Amino acid sequence: MATTIKDIARIAGVSPSTVSRILSNKKTLSSGYAPETISKINQIAKDLNYRKNRSAIELVTKTSQVLGIILPASPTNFAQEIIAGIQKVASLHDIDVIIAYAGEDSELLQMQALKTISERSVRGILLLGITLSATNAQFLRASDIPYIFLSVAQPEPDLPFIASNDFDIGYQATNYLIMHGHREIAFVGADIPSCVGQLRLDGYRQALKDHQIAYRADYVIPGNWLYEDGIQAMNMLEKLPHLTAVVAGSDLVAAGVINRARQLHHHIPSDLSIIGIDGTALCDIIYPQLTSIQQSFYEMGVKGTEQLIRQANITSSYTPICTKKGGSVATRNKQNE
Amino acid sequence: MATTIKDIARIAGVSPSTVSRILSNKKTLSSGYAPETISKINQIAKDLNYRKNRSAIELVTKTSQVLGIILPASPTNFAQEIIAGIQKVASLHDIDVIIAYAGEDSELLQMQALKTISERSVRGILLLGITLSATNAQFLRASDIPYIFLSVAQPEPDLPFIASNDFDIGYQATNYLIMHGHREIAFVGADIPSCVGQLRLDGYRQALKDHQIAYRADYVIPGNWLYEDGIQAMNMLEKLPHLTAVVAGSDLVAAGVINRARQLHHHIPSDLSIIGIDGTALCDIIYPQLTSIQQSFYEMGVKGTEQLIRQANITSSYTPICTKKGGSVATRNKQNE
DNA sequence: TTGTATGCGTTATCAC
DNA sequence: GTGATAACGCATACAA
Numbered sequence: 001m002a003t004t005i006k007d008i009a010r011i012a013g014v015s016p017s018t019v020s021r022i023l024s025n026k027k028t029l030s031s032g033y034a035p036e037t038i039s040k041i042n043q044i045a046k047d048l049n050y051r052k053n054r055s056a057i058e059l060v061t062k063t064s065q066v067l068g069i070i071l072p073a074s075p076t077n078f079a080q081e082i083i084a085g086i087q088k089v090a091s092l093h094d095i096d097v098i099i100a101y102a103g104e105d106s107e108l109l110q111m112q113a114l115k116t117i118s119e120r121s122v123r124g125i126l127l128l129g130i131t132l133s134a135t136n137a138q139f140l141r142a143s144d145i146p147y148i149f150l151s152v153a154q155p156e157p158d159l160p161f162i163a164s165n166d167f168d169i170g171y172q173a174t175n176y177l178i179m180h181g182h183r184e185i186a187f188v189g190a191d192i193p194s195c196v197g198q199l200r201l202d203g204y205r206q207a208l209k210d211h212q213i214a215y216r217a218d219y220v221i222p223g224n225w226l227y228e229d230g231i232q233a234m235n236m237l238e239k240l241p242h243l244t245a246v247v248a249g250s251d252l253v254a255a256g257v258i259n260r261a262r263q264l265h266h267h268i269p270s271d272l273s274i275i276g277i278d279g280t281a282l283c284d285i286i287y288p289q290l291t292s293i294q295q296s297f298y299e300m301g302v303k304g305t306e307q308l309i310r311q312a313n314i315t316s317s318y319t320p321i322c323t324k325k326g327g328s329v330a331t332r333n334k335q336n337e
Numbered sequence: 338m339a340t341t342i343k344d345i346a347r348i349a350g351v352s353p354s355t356v357s358r359i360l361s362n363k364k365t366l367s368s369g370y371a372p373e374t375i376s377k378i379n380q381i382a383k384d385l386n387y388r389k390n391r392s393a394i395e396l397v398t399k400t401s402q403v404l405g406i407i408l409p410a411s412p413t414n415f416a417q418e419i420i421a422g423i424q425k426v427a428s429l430h431d432i433d434v435i436i437a438y439a440g441e442d443s444e445l446l447q448m449q450a451l452k453t454i455s456e457r458s459v460r461g462i463l464l465l466g467i468t469l470s471a472t473n474a475q476f477l478r479a480s481d482i483p484y485i486f487l488s489v490a491q492p493e494p495d496l497p498f499i500a501s502n503d504f505d506i507g508y509q510a511t512n513y514l515i516m517h518g519h520r521e522i523a524f525v526g527a528d529i530p531s532c533v534g535q536l537r538l539d540g541y542r543q544a545l546k547d548h549q550i551a552y553r554a555d556y557v558i559p560g561n562w563l564y565e566d567g568i569q570a571m572n573m574l575e576k577l578p579h580l581t582a583v584v585a586g587s588d589l590v591a592a593g594v595i596n597r598a599r600q601l602h603h604h605i606p607s608d609l610s611i612i613g614i615d616g617t618a619l620c621d622i623i624y625p626q627l628t629s630i631q632q633s634f635y636e637m638g639v640k641g642t643e644q645l646i647r648q649a650n651i652t653s654s655y656t657p658i659c660t661k662k663g664g665s666v667a668t669r670n671k672q673n674e
Numbered sequence: 675t676t677g678t679a680t681g682c683g684t685t686a687t688c689a690c
Numbered sequence: 691g692t693g694a695t696a697a698c699g700c701a702t703a704c705a706a
Contacts, residue, residue, distance in 0.1 A: 002699095004698095004699055004700085005699075005700070006699080006700095014676075014677085015676065015677045015678075016677090016699090016700080016701095017676075017677065017678080017679095017700095017701080017702080018675090020700060020701060020702085021676090021701085021702090024700090024701075033675065033676085034675075037675085037676090049479045051452075051455055051456050051480070052456045052699090052700085053396070053456070053458070053698090053699050053700070054392075054456045054457045054458075055391075055392045055393075055395040055396040055401075055457070055458060055698085055699080055700095056392075056396050056682090056698075056699035056700045056701090057699080057700060057701080058392040058682095058700095059390070059392040059393050059396055059681095059682050059683065059684090059698090059699080059700075060681075060682050060699080060700050060701050060702085061682085061700085061701065061702095062682070064392075066435075075417065080412065080417070087438050091438065091449075096435065096437060096453050096457075097435070097436055097437070098403075098433065098434070098435040098436070099434055099435070099436050100433060100434070101424050101428065112428075115388075116433050118388055119388050119389045119390070119391045120391045120392070120433075121390070121391075121392060142386045143388070144339065227618070227621070227622060252622075255622045259621075259622070259624060281564070282622070284564070284596075285564060285589075285592045285596070285619070285622070285623060286622060286623060286624070287596060287623070287624045341682095341683055341684085342683065342684065343683080351692075351693085352693045352694075353683090353684085353685095353693090353694095354685085354686090354692070354693060354694080354695095355691085355692060355693075357683095357684065357685060357686095358685090358692090361684090361685080369691055369692090370691065370692085371691075374691085374692095389683090389684085390682090390683050390684070392683080392684095393682075393683035393684040393685085393698090394683080394684060394685075395684095395698095396682090396683080396684075396685095396697095396698050396700090397683080397684050397685045397686080397697075397698050398684085398685065398686095398698085399698070
């Protein structure tokens with residue numbers, strides 16, 4: 001039987017409310033107590049190994065110091081960066097974090113995760129890297145809990161998000177290669193049907209168009225942002241003789257392309273230039289080091305959490321992107337060929 | 338104002354008890370109800386957007402469907418694999434997961450995390466990759482909640498764990514290199530003062546001893562399991578001309594050693610053989626692909642969670658390790674030199 | 675400065 | 691089959 005404030009009150013010879021006020025430690029309430037009462041209570045609490053009962057507190061106060069995070073079933077490698085940002089801010093405000101996993105595709109698992117989170121009286125919900133089905137989005141809205149999506153921009157205005165501008169990412173990656181003299185550029189490994197994939201592809205196409213380069217459907221090889229997709233993509237790219245550069249959907253995809261290219265005896269970047277997307281720690285670790293469009297993942301976590309805690313009106317925003325230079329892109333002299 | 342059981346009861350014209358029994362969905366209790374009552378209640382609950390109040394449930398039932406995870410402040414790259422295992426089992430049992438972060442070194446942050454978790458009536462606590470201070474371990478014991486440590490073996494018998502045998506890891510890594518003809522072997526990047534580091538170093542030394550190879554203190558370069566430690570280590574290793582092989586404390590360290598070696602124009606593995614520890618996805622991604630002692634991280638998560646849920650007596654155990662072959666170790670012909 | 679009384683939303687025990 | 695009622699542990703309005 002765990003000790004309660006009643007136990008402490010009985011032993012100390014005071015009322016439970018006294019114990020409650022002292023232990024809850026609110027300056028305004030407990031300031032008036034005699035120092036000896038305070039220290040006595042604290043001592044007894046310690047001796048009896050007293051722990052607060054959060055359920056009881058949350059029940060009576062109807063608020064909690066908990067933030068809910070919903071993650072995709074297979075967290076991407078940058079999810080950790082976002083979570084680090086969330087955790088940083090949360091711990092600064094003495095706020096706990098609970099995590100539930102939702103399948104990306106399975107509507108049922110999504111709902112499960114939403115229920116899990118919304119049944120606990122959380123102060124807010126952070127949804128990482130997922131897009132909800134219409135039904136589930138409706139469920140979220142009806143939950144009456146503040147929420148914000150991270151890393152995936154949402155089309156509907158009442159689903160606030162903090163993310164990169166994925167069109168810009170696609171554009172900037174492609175443009176970077178064009179500026180280095182490339183005109184035969186593939187776009188591989190992205191999950192094209194997804195919002196993110198669609199936007200990045202749009203950016204890619206726009207960059208081509210702005211430089212009078214024809215779009216070729218066979219230069220677009222879809223995937224799921226994975227290392228293996230990079231491997232597969234490279235197998236197909238090999239059959240495209242004029243190709244000189246690749247926009248990879250993620251750093252992982254880029255790593256796959258690079259490694260497979262090496263197996264096929266293509267030299268990076270002289271035979272083939274690669275640019276990644278994400279700018280994760282992986283860029284430095286692979287060889288050659290990867291040039292990549294870097295996203296501000298940590299910042300997404302920080303800003304999202306701050307908004308939720310501040311309880312102000314939640315608004316969507318984009319976090320900055322920048323080009324992180326590695327050694328995977330070569331300058332190409334157009335005149336030479 | 339969120340809807341409660343009472344609201345539903347009032348509208349349906351039944352008592353709160355009835356609603357509670359039907360909504361809690363226990364076969365034995367609600368089986369006797371008229372189908373029309375059941376469907377009516379469910380319909381109203383849906384219409385009113387009713388959500389259970391977990392705080393109230395946990396308060397009255399004194400049990401919860403929550404598992405607590407305590408993570409080090411900077412989660413290692415394999416933490417995700419362990420968590421995936423935990424999550425898998427937890428979701429199978431309809432159990433939620435809450436996460437708190439503890440600093441590895443800061444006793445205060447550790448305590449904070451322990452409090453956070455133990456104040457919620459969790460069914461069990463999983464401690465990933467951390468070692469508690471004596472005071473904090475005592476606090477954990479006193480919490481009256483089942484717990485188990487994952488991935489770091491604990492010296493005290495009343496702190497159950499599931500981990501790899503780190504002595505064996507050190508031994509096996511070193512032995513693998515010896516079997517490939519190496520005798521001048523460095524041991525780099527491990528956090529030597531830690532339990533894990535100490536055990537692996539012991540294994541390294543024992544392997545050397547078993548093959549009549551003298552231990553050299555300057556062949557041991559400590560670190561913190563990080564990529565940067567690998568870089569630093571390689572800078573120092575360069576000054577050791579006879580060296581032919583390296584045991585890296587982690588795959589990340591190995592990646593650092595390999596990349597720095599390349600910059601210094603040493604060829605891997607012909608000039609220098611490297612073996613990593615962990616066997617993470619990184620092994621395939623870096624070049625050359627890394628030979629590594631692979632740990633069973635996912636299995637740690639699965640087994641630990643099962644034990645906690647089963648509520649049986651928690652016992653320590655070791656998960657298997659195996660050698661994952663890459664291209665970073667060359668066979669050396671002793672006669673040649 | 676401290677005590678009393680009440681209620682948070684739910685389940686469980688008993689009664690009908 | 692269904693309804694009262696008590697209780698879980700705590701915070702707080704009100705009283706003293």
